[in-house]
Structures are given as structure tokens and as C-alpha cells.
Amino acid sequence: xxxxxxxxxxxxxxxxxxxxxxxxxxxxxxxxxxxxxxxxxxxxxxxxxxxxxxxxxxxxxxxxxxxxxxxxxxxxxxxxxxxxxxxxxxxxxxxxxxxxxxxxxxxxxxxxxxxxxxxxxxxxxxxxxxxxxxxxxxxxxxxxxxxxxxxxxxxxxxxxxxxxxx
Numbered sequence: 001x002x003x004x005x006x007x008x009x010x011x012x013x014x015x016x017x018x019x020x021x022x023x024x025x026x027x028x029x030x031x032x033x034x035x036x037x038x039x040x041x042x043x044x045x046x047x048x049x050x051x052x053x054x055x056x057x058x059x060x061x062x063x064x065x066x067x068x069x070x071x072x073x074x075x076x077x078x079x080x081x082x083x084x085x086x087x088x089x090x091x092x093x094x095x096x097x098x099x100x101x102x103x104x105x106x107x108x109x110x111x112x113x114x115x116x117x118x119x120x121x122x123x124x125x126x127x128x129x130x131x132x133x134x135x136x137x138x139x140x141x142x143x144x145x146x147x148x149x150x151x152x153x154x155x156x157x158x159x160x161x162x163x164x165x166x
Contacts, residue, residue, distance in 0.1 A: 019068035038154035
């Protein structure tokens with residue numbers, strides 16, 4: 001029997017970094033390169049999933065950039081709509097004290113939680129991929145018997161994959 005792949009929710013920063021023009025800012029340029037490297041084998045290593053929120057965010061902005069983002073997302077399965085996602089996202093907005101313009105971040109997190117995905121892959125360090133968020137979400141979810149995904153960057157997954165190499 002074939003071993004199942006880990007599941008990974010792809011948050012909007014991933015296709016954004018993947019398709020953006022190379023940045024002159026060193027950290028951003030490094031993250032873009034890392035994303036491209038990870039993406040080369042991501043579909044073979046993980047069951048990638050997205051939500052309607054990812055498609056909505058990726059379709060905004062410059063039409064050429066949006067087209068590139070949407071092309072990268074075209075073959076990734078879409079999670080079904082689930083009313084629990086909005087309900088728990090509303091709770092995460094309060095728990096994480098997210099500003100109004102970051103409420104979609106709570107929706108991304110809620111999708112990964114409700115569908116019990118292994119990873120939420122993002123470059124959003126401010127609201128998602130940081131130890132304080134992980135601590136708050138873990139405590140909140142534990143109290144409610146909810147699944148908690150690992151919130152990670154492509155760099156984390158690349159490092160993990162390298163550790164698994166013989």
C-alpha cells in the first residue's frame with residue numbers, strides 16, 4: 001500500500017513569492033528563491049490544497065501578476081466550503097488580535113485546522129508563521145480538541161527534507 005503524503009495548505013504568499021519579479025531586497029529575494037526551490041518538488045512530496053480565499057487573494061492586483069499566480073494554482077485541489085471555517089476564523093481574529101486587513105489570515109488558519117492538514121505553508125511571519133501565533137493557536141485548539149497544523153515556511157520544509165536525506 002502506498003504511503004500517503006503529508007497535506008499542506010498553500011497560503012497566498014507562496015504563489016505570490018513564486019511568481020513575483022525578483023526582489024532587490026535581500027531577505028525577500030532569498031525567500032523567493034527558497035519558494036521556487038521548494039515548489040520544484042512540492043507536488044511530489046505533499047498533497048497541496050488551497051481554499052477559495054487563496055484564489056480570491058491571488059486574483060487581485062496587477063492583472064499580469066494575478067495571471068501568473070492563478071496559473072500556478074490551477075492544478076491544486078480546492079478545499080470545500082465549510083461553515084465551521086468562518087466560525088473558527090472569527091475566533092482566531094480575536095485570539096490572535098488580528099487587524100481588520102488581516103482577517104483572511106484567520107481564514108487560512110481555520111481551513112488548515114478544520115480539514116486537519118499537516119502544514120500551513122506561508123511567508124506571513126507577522127500573523128501566521130511565528131512562535132507567538134503557534135503558541136496561542138495550540139493552546140486555543142487544545143482547549144477545544146481541535147487539530148493544530150504546523151505553520152511553516154518553505155525554508156522549514158526544505159530543511160526538513162534535507163534532514164531526511166541519507
